[in-house]
Amino acid sequence: MAAAAGAFSLREVLSAFQAAVTERREVLLGPYLRGWRGLVRFLNSLGAIFSFISKDAVAKIQIMESYCGGERQEEYRTLQSMVAYELASGLVDIQRRSEHPDSGCRTLLRLHRALRWLQLFLEGLRTAQEDSKTSTICTDSYNASLAAYHPWVIRKAATVAFCALPSRNAFLEIMNVGTPEEAVVMLGDALPHISSVYGITEELYAQHKLLNLP
Numbered sequence: 001m002a003a004a005a006g007a008f009s010l011r012e013v014l015s016a017f018q019a020a021v022t023e024r025r026e027v028l029l030g031p032y033l034r035g036w037r038g039l040v041r042f043l044n045s046l047g048a049i050f051s052f053i054s055k056d057a058v059a060k061i062q063i064m065e066s067y068c069g070g071e072r073q074e075e076y077r078t079l080q081s082m083v084a085y086e087l088a089s090g091l092v093d094i095q096r097r098s099e100h101p102d103s104g105c106r107t108l109l110r111l112h113r114a115l116r117w118l119q120l121f122l123e124g125l126r127t128a129q130e131d132s133k134t135s136t137i138c139t140d141s142y143n144a145s146l147a148a149y150h151p152w153v154i155r156k157a158a159t160v161a162f163c164a165l166p167s168r169n170a171f172l173e174i175m176n177v178g179t180p181e182e183a184v185v186m187l188g189d190a191l192p193h194i195s196s197v198y199g200i201t202e203e204l205y206a207q208h209k210l211l212n213l214p
């Protein structure tokens with residue numbers, strides 16, 4: 001069953017991440033940020049308790065969009081061109097945040113880490129038993145990824161928010177891709193694309209020693 005025209009569907013979000021990877025394994029920032037915009041809509045549909053989570057993501061998406069639509073937009077067409085440009089122009093704070101607190105490289109790194117969480121979470125949801133608790137899947141995937149970069153107070157608030165997550169079946173339905181079974185199939189098709197975006201980014205950042213940008 002296809003989602004009604006105009007209705008939000010997680011399928012479109014995931015296909016934005018698919019469109020983000022070119023044949024030359026470049027990551028196009030336009031589709032990447034479109035994917036994130038959709039994810040935020042999805043997070044907001046989970047209720048107000050998730051707005052503190054989406055707020056920071058929105059702020060970071062906005063920073064990236066202003067680069068992508070700004071004077072140097074050519075340099076921000078792909079992740080690869082952004083990294084090359086910002087590094088060559090000395091626009092990245094490497095030791096501590098000072099002159100360039102909101103570089104594209106450090107801002108995107110935060111979204112990249114969050115994408116890992118999303119990937120693990122959706123993979124957990126896809127493979128879990130029907131009666132598994134979504135809050136447990138979400139907490140486990142958070143602890144295995146993003147939590148390592150968050151101070152205690154954020155970890156605590158996030159874990160509390162997760163308790164408000166709906167059941168696995170309700171969650172699969174909110175995705176608006178059909179029955180829970182159809183949603184599981186869609187996730188199986190779509191998740192490799194998120195993995196691929198994540199893997200390319202991780203490799204590029206590792207190559208340039210950017211994985212710990214302050």
Ligand code: 1PW
Pocket residue numbers: 043052053054056057110111113114115117118121138146149154214
């Ligand atoms: C249901 C599964 C949802 C996955 C969606 C991922 C959204 C991730 C946003 C988490 C934000 C938590 C609160 C903000 C923390 C910021 O301090 C932190 N930002 C992120 C994205 O980790 C670090 O940013 P900063 O302070 O270095 O600018």
